[in-house]
Amino acid sequence: MVVIPVKLPSQSYEVVIAAGGRYQVGSYLEKLSNIASDVPLLIVSNPKIWQLYGQDIQLALKKAGFKSAHCVLPAGERYKTLKTLQKIYDAALAHRLERRSTLIALGGGVIGDMTGFAAATWLRGINVVQIPTSLLAMVDASIGGKTGVNHPQGKNLIGAFHQPRLVLIDPDVLKTLPRREFRAAIAEVIKYGVIWDPQLFSQLEALPRLDDHRYISPEQLLEILERSCQAKVDVVTKDEREAGLRAILNYGHTLGHALESIGNYRLFNHGEAVALGMIGAGAIATALGYWSEAEEAAQLQLIQKAKLPTSISAKLDHSDIMTLLSSDKKVQGGQIRFVLPKGIGQAEITDQVPQDIIAQALAKLCSVVAT
Numbered sequence: 245m246v247v248i249p250v251k252l253p254s255q256s257y258e259v260v261i262a263a264g265g266r267y268q269v270g271s272y273l274e275k276l277s278n279i280a281s282d283v284p285l286l287i288v289s290n291p292k293i294w295q296l297y298g299q300d301i302q303l304a305l306k307k308a309g310f311k312s313a314h315c316v317l318p319a320g321e322r323y324k325t326l327k328t329l330q331k332i333y334d335a336a337l338a339h340r341l342e343r344r345s346t347l348i349a350l351g352g353g354v355i356g357d358m359t360g361f362a363a364a365t366w367l368r369g370i371n372v373v374q375i376p377t378s379l380l381a382m383v384d385a386s387i388g389g390k391t392g393v394n395h396p397q398g399k400n401l402i403g404a405f406h407q408p409r410l411v412l413i414d415p416d417v418l419k420t421l422p423r424r425e426f427r428a429a430i431a432e433v434i435k436y437g438v439i440w441d442p443q444l445f446s447q448l449e450a451l452p453r454l455d456d457h458r459y460i461s462p463e464q465l466l467e468i469l470e471r472s473c474q475a476k477v478d479v480v481t482k483d484e485r486e487a488g489l490r491a492i493l494n495y496g497h498t499l500g501h502a503l504e505s506i507g508n509y510r511l512f513n514h515g516e517a518v519a520l521g522m523i524g525a526g527a528i529a530t531a532l533g534y535w536s537e538a539e540e541a542a543q544l545q546l547i548q549k550a551k552l553p554t555s556i557s558a559k560l561d562h563s564d565i566m567t568l569l570s571s572d573k574k575v576q577g578g579q580i581r582f583v584l585p586k587g588i589g590q591a592e593i594t595d596q597v598p599q600d601i602i603a604q605a606l607a608k609l610c611s612v613v614a615t
């Protein structure tokens with residue numbers, strides 16, 4: 245078991261990584277003084293995850309003397325809306341949740357973000373506990389308190405910062421995670437290696453395969469989870485509200501968001517688009533002398549080892565991509581902001597990338613061929 249403390253001015257909590265931890269959720273909550281046991285907890289999940297793990301959580305809570313109710317929402321990014329959020333509020337009302345009550349998010353990033361936002365807003369703020377079930381939610385969304393829903397015009401436009409009381413990660417549930425989703429999350433793990441943790445980068449280099457959890461031992465997986473969560477915690481602790489440093493977590497996301505959007509969120513999932521975005525940002529970093537060609541190649545090798553996409557179709561229109569880049573949330577004062585690596589384990593945010601360098605990176609992205 246690994247415990248990572250998160251010490252923030254707004255709220256301190258722990259990220260607990262424990263195989264089989266879902267069977268112990270009641271005892272973890274019992275230890276927290278702020279989780280009331282005389283009011284029911286509301287578990288929010290999606291149909292597949294509820295079917296797989298709902299009963300484990302319910303029983304574990306019951307064993308520790310907690311009563312629980314549940315609310316099952318439709319799965320998928322397209323349901324991350326105000327309309328779906330209403331269902332959580334309806335359940336909160338039906339089960340008479342009060343100020344001392346707790347919501348438990350049991351699912352991937354969509355469930356975590358929506359449940360967190362419901363907790364941030366219900367009665368002006370109640371407790372939330374995150375039990376992420378996808379690798380992506382484990383290493384990213386469940387930690388750091390970003391919550392929200394999408395607006396038809398853009399992702400995560402409606403949201404709030406609301407830190408959880410506990411993040412409980414049970415790596416055993418990754419056995420049921422589809423392989424494409426596992427690979428996509430590895431893109432974010434590679435990201436932490438590039439922007440923050442050179443040791444994580446070397447660990448990933450040493451692994452023979454990164455495309456399927458079955459080829460990664462439980463010990464190696466635990467280390468990957470620990471180092472990735474620690475990277476996220478380090479950054480969030482230094483800059484909870486994204487006044488500066490936290491934006492480095494958006495490495496690969498400037499171009500990634502444009503590619504996700506141009507492919508209508510179907511051509512590339514989030515992690516795949518981030519992998520492509522990292523290749524693009526990596527090429528820009530080389531062109532500007534931020535890092536070496538060898539470092540760019542090492543990043544590409546990891547992305548290839550995870551069997552993530554490494555090139556975009558030449559058919560995708562570069563001018564459409566440039567237009568989308570200019571309308572991204574990360575544009576400031578009309579300048580496109582990129583996070584660029586400065587060697588393995590360090591990154592810098594800049595809005596000083598000449599247009600022709602961006603165009604060259606896009607052209608390179610069309611020609612990179614996976615081995």
Ligand code: GLY
Nearest residue numbers: 384388390490493
């Ligand atoms: N996922 C980026 C962040 O939490 O800041």
